[in-house]
Amino acid sequence: MIVLDLCERSFAVNGLAGIPLTKRVRHGGAAGTRRTQELNEIYVSGGFRRRLNPLSEAGCISQVIDLNVQLIAICNQHMRRVRIMLLRGQTAIVYGGSGAIGGAAAGAFAREGAKVFLVGRTLQKLEAGAEEIVRKGGAANVAVLDVLDERAVEHHAEVVARETGGIDIALNAVGFSHVQGTPLAGLSLTDFMLPIETYAKAVFITAKAAARFMAQRGSGVIMNISTPGSRLPGIGYLGYGAACAVTEGLTRLLAAELAPRGIRVVCLQPHAIPEALTKGSHSRRVFQPAAERAGLTVEEMLQGAAEGTLLKRLPTLGEVADVAAFVASARAHAMTGTVVNMTCGALVY
Structure with missing residues (x-):
């Protein structure tokens, strides 16, 4: 400068x-x-x-x-x-690193100086994301595991902490296939409970594994991902809407419990991201039934969602990734137990 x-x-x-x-x-x-x-x-x-x-x-x-x-x-x-890198010398684990949001956030963390550990279920996607990070001058490692396997997640966190000296950032950006667009009368209990159970377990397992090592150094930030489905009323979103509400509730409870140990816990709440449809996200598969019930394509459904926001658009992957990097940095040290609204004005609170 x-x-x-x-x-x-x-x-x-x-x-x-x-x-x-x-x-x-x-x-x-x-x-x-x-x-x-x-x-x-x-x-x-x-x-x-x-x-x-x-x-x-x-x-x-x-x-x-x-x-x-x-x-x-x-x-x-x-x-x-x-320029000052926001995350220079830090260690970040991104669960769901092969997905659209996780991959974008991992790239932003690496750009800001963090060493990134990508975790996911698809090796090819993980390696592609890591190669892109390295090509741009960053540092990245990959691990294939199921975040619902508590022992595997704990072992991976232990290996990362031993290799790097600790864990500074843990982002839970995992996504699970679930049913959307089915009204109450046609929704089975199994389909209703599936997103609630899987997303809640993922929050619990990843937060517990990371917090163990963050507490040893008295600092760290844990981030989860939610959507406006936690607050927006709509037909056919009983299970997923409840899952998002659970994620936000767990974020607040974890923040209260971990604050004395110097650990912040924040939930990122982006709206649907159109470009994620082509960036490794499972969102098209999830959105398809709801779009078909409305007689629309997924793209048309998302355009309608954009028209319902104050800004008349939906967020981009880059915007979500940049906010994640900011929340992970020292510049956001006053933030914990909160939901970061990135809905382009679909929600105002």
């Missing part, structure tokens, strides 16, 4: 002085010396092999810096390098 600051100030001063693309920079004293050294480091690392602003015996610096195309290129080149 020092280079950008220099660039902006130079243009402003030069404009007033009538000097095109140059500025006389003068720094004195210890503060000036430190700033000069910072400039030297950035310019040398960026390709300038000469030192800038050499110190005089009097401790003052006076150097004319030409701002040319190369400087602008360096500004752009180093934007990503010099």
Whole structure:
């Protein structure tokens, strides 16, 4: 950011002085010396092999810096390098890492400096996600396991904690096939209970496994995923709506219990995400029966959902992933026991 600051100030001063693309920079004293050294480091690392602003015996610096195309290129080149990474050096486990939301969130965590451990049931999808993270300069590992297998999840968390020194972030983004679109009269008890039981078990098992190691260091954040189905009334969503409400309730209860150990627990609540239909999500298969009952395609049904929001649209995977990275970071340390509304205004509370 020092280079950008220099660039902006130079243009402003030069404009007033009538000097095109140059500025006389003068720094004195210890503060000036430190700033000069910072400039030297950035310019040398960026390709300038000469030192800038050499110190005089009097401790003052006076150097004319030409701002040319190369400087602008360096500004752009180093934007990503010099920015602060929100999750640098942290360890994140993403359960459901082969899915649309889990994969997007894992990419955001890695982009912000975290080492990511992707957990899921489909090796090919997990490896594809990990390869994409590594290609972009991140670090990722994969593990194939069922999050409803408590022993397997606990063992995996233990291995991750031993390898990295601890667990900082645990995102439960798992999805399970279930029945939507069937009214009460035609809904079996088994189909009603399936999403409630599976999602509740996933929250419990993953949170318990991660909290064990977070508590040892007195810090960490656990995140779950819900939807506006927990609050929006609708025909045919008895089981899934109840499952979302259970997820949000468990988030609040876990937050209360784990807060004394320095662990935050937050629930992310995005609306349906259209692009997830082509990004490894099971959502098309789940939405299809409800769409057919309404005489619509899944895309048409989602467009109708978008029209019902204040913003007249639905969230994107990138938006959900960015919010997840923010919630996982120190900038969100005041947040726990809450539901982060990303429904584009479908819910207002």
